Amino acid sequence: MGGCAEESDATAQNLLGLRYMSGTGVPQDYKEAIKWYRPSAEQGDSAAQYNLGVMYEDGDGVPQDDKEAVKWYTKSAEQGQAMAQCILGNRYADGTGVPQDNKEAYAWWSVAKANGNELAVTNLGVVTKEMTKEQIAEAQSLSTEIYKRIEANKKD
Numbered sequence: 001m002g003g004c005a006e007e008s009d010a011t012a013q014n015l016l017g018l019r020y021m022s023g024t025g026v027p028q029d030y031k032e033a034i035k036w037y038r039p040s041a042e043q044g045d046s047a048a049q050y051n052l053g054v055m056y057e058d059g060d061g062v063p064q065d066d067k068e069a070v071k072w073y074t075k076s077a078e079q080g081q082a083m084a085q086c087i088l089g090n091r092y093a094d095g096t097g098v099p100q101d102n103k104e105a106y107a108w109w110s111v112a113k114a115n116g117n118e119l120a121v122t123n124l125g126v127v128t129k130e131m132t133k134e135q136i137a138e139a140q141s142l143s144t145e146i147y148k149r150i151e152a153n154k155k156d
Helices: 003-008 010-022 029-040 046-058 064-078 082-094 102-115 118-128 133-155
Strands: none
Touching: 010 029, 010 046, 029 046, 046 064, 046 082, 064 082, 082 102, 082 118, 102 118, 102 133
16 A cells, blocks of 8 residues: 555555554554645545544644644535534534634534534534524525535536
């Protein structure tokens, strides 16, 4: 796998990063995981983008940085990764790495729900109780825009 990863195969790079992150078959080494996740993520691998977001969120192998985590979660979410979409909803709900915004949270959780993320269903139920009907309507419109953007990204 190292050979493919070294030859810029984004999937192989992400898989090698996963091995270093978990210590599967190699010594656990977060910095080495970052070394492999980053080029994969920069090539557009949505799983690597998500994994890089997790590393920045947790501060594993890199300084903890909520804004950088949101950057990578957004790239992954824009490609249809449901867990990244749910986490973005969480970030907007609590204002971690982004300004707090219930409409954005609702929109991302709606998209995550449409992509099968069960956590998003619960989160939507909570945030809906804190929003007016007008805010919900705006959030639903925003979720439609996000969903269309994601579908357009899939066609590219």
